Amino acid sequence: MCGRDSFTACSEWQAARLSPNCSPAVGRAVSHDFSPARRGIRSSCTRAARLAVDARRPCSRAPFRSAPVHRHLALAAPGGPAAAAAVGETRPRSTQRVWKGESVAQRRADRRSRLLAAGTRLLGSGGGSAVTVRAVCREAGLTERYFYEAFTDRDELVVTVYDRVAAQTREVVARAVADEPGDLETRARATVQALVDFLAEDPHRARILVAEALVDPVLTREGIRVAPELFGLLVDEVLPARTADARDRTLLATSLAGGIGATILAWCAGELDIGRDRMVEHAVTLISTMVRGSATGEPS
Structure with a gap:
């Protein structure tokens, strides 16, 4: 590059760098092409003149890749990486973003609740065979992506639905x-x-709590554990501790859960043509008879 041309290119390079209308993208290109280290490499003054002229034009577009530029500026600012880290910490985290007045955690909880409600309706109306990932998502109005965000698989959803109904009962x-x-x-x-x-x-509750625990392999173990607990609360209160040991109490609670649970299920399904009061009195008679029999017997 000749002396005059080199001087001209360097002058235009400085003018481009100092121009108030110079965009960061053009400034980086100018700095790259006409930095002092590369001054003797470029042999064409035409490109230098073209870039200098472009640098003087008002830039109507947004700076190209402005975020990385700001990051580099932060790294070069006083304080170095520490200051840049402080700048980065001021940005809101993804879990704190709010959309339509709800945070990410709130939206995730709402989606999980919708999936559980859909699973409860499907399991209580069509049984375990009706509960598939696609069916639950269609019922809840969500995509499979959000299903797997909340649950590992279909079995985890079914067990969660059952445990929730059992806890409420x-x-x-x-x-x-x-x-x-x-x-x-x-x-x-x-x-x-x-x-x-x-x-x-809600008739779905009776089917989930009693019927599905007998036919769905995933819920069988849960049903064996949960059903005696329900009537075990009553047995522990009314059966004197001195007249029966833990095994007698478990046998009594399991028998009551099976007999009364099946009766309530049949009544809720409309298979028993009796009124509520008659069905309740039948259950009370069954409980009284079995509890008194256990109280008067010898511990096994």
């Missing part, structure tokens, strides 16, 4: 047992009435 029974301090028949009647009303309010 257990709470109802425990409250009924605690609120009625009367004799055996009075407490048994209050317990059965609360259980029947809760299951009859």
Whole structure:
């Protein structure tokens, strides 16, 4: 490059760098092409003149890749990487973003709730065979991506649905047992009435709690564990501790859960043409007879 041309290129390079209309993209290109280290490499002054002229034109477009430029500026600012890290920490995290007034955590919880509600309807109406990932997503109005965000697979959803219904039922029974301090028949009647009303309010609950625990392999173990617990709350309150050991209590609670649970399920499904009060009194008679028989027997 000749002396005059080199001087001209360098002058235009400095003018381009100092121009207030110079965009970061053009400034980087000018700095790259006409830096002092590369001054003797370029042999064409035409490109230098063209870039210098372009640098003086007002730039109507947004700076190219502005985010990396700001990051580099932060790294070059006083304080170095530490200052850049401080700048980065001021950016909102993805879990703190708000959309339509809801955070990411709130939206995730809402999607999970919708999936559980859809699983409850499908399991309570069509049984375990009706609960597939596609069916649940279609019922909830969500894509499979959000299903696997909340659950590992179909089995985890089914177990979660069952555990939720069982926990709600257990709470109802425990409250009924605690609120009625009367004799055996009075407490048994209050317990059965609360259980029947809760299951009859949503027939899906009875099918999930009793029927599906017998036919769905995923729920069999859960049903064996949960069903005796429901009536075990009543048995522990009304059966004297000195007259029966833990095995007698477990046998009694399991028998009551199987007999009364099947009766309530058939009544909720409309297979028993009897009224609510008659069905409740039948259950109370069954409980009283079995509890008194266990109380008078010798521990095994």
